[in-house]
Amino acid sequence: MIAKGNFVRNLNRKTVAVGLAVASAFVVIGNLVFSYALETLDVQAERLGISGENILEAPFPEYTIPGFDNVWCSVLLGISSMLLIFAITLVVANLLKKKGQDS
């Protein structure tokens, strides 16, 4: 049983490492190649003259670090955010699983 548990854990580690590398590649491609965004709603808002400005001021508007107008800063921000989302999801999922086991 222990051997099987280790096998699954190692398999998970490899899958996660490969998956995070692919996700990082997406962030790089998204910033370097396909960064231009003009979504359907942006076009409609432009025609209607709606500003579409958000009420809350985001710390990193448009996926950029204010004051650092460099694409590699955006790549770094994207990868850091991706890792943050990975960590938050793990915490939420583990908490839910633990709560389920306790109840």
Add this chain to the structure above:
Amino acid sequence: MHIPDGFLSLPIAIATFAATIVFWAISFRKVKNSLDERQVPIMGLLTALFFAAQMINYPILGGTTAHLLGGASLGIILGPYAGCISMSIILVLQCLLFGDGGITALGANVLNMGVISVFVPALLILAFNKVTKDRGLFAWIFISAFAADVFSAIFAGVELGFSVPTFQYGLNIAVSAMVINHSVIGVIEGIVTVVLIATLLKLRPDVLSKSPSLKNLQFFQVFNRVERWSASS
């Protein structure tokens, strides 16, 4: 697809928030009791992967762009409830950190991308499986993923269309504009979902065998029986 502040009328914003809260409550309760240990790292990974995938803007019609949603992959691989939580984490952080989607439209954005785009493909796969018994699985996955994007676009269009006078285009224009543009990205979504599930089926069938949407396939019923047998011996 992310609706900013100022596009939705107050009644629509409140109604979509209420619907989202109901789905959150159901999803958290269901996931608490059903999440398998080996799904946890995959849940984290897929959430991170589709956050990254949403950063890629594909050029589509008339100079506009669109991005993948990822709801179909999350809904089919993790199941609709865990998929809803994953997509909600992405949308909340996109709203709070990057201003992608407004705080007053968060309920609508979660309803469109975290509920509709996740539940529609998961339910379609379950229905297809009952009818076809494993035949043409990848064709159904493609259709389900395409339908996920189209249904999300329809919902977004309806919310905007009913938000007159805040959003001055009527229902017809709002829905057709959203659906036409997101049908194009729906094809890419379908291809990506098929490739991702085919890859997992080849490399990590154990992960897919725990999926609430796929575990009833005959293939996984046999797989799960073999796994239970090997664990007990």
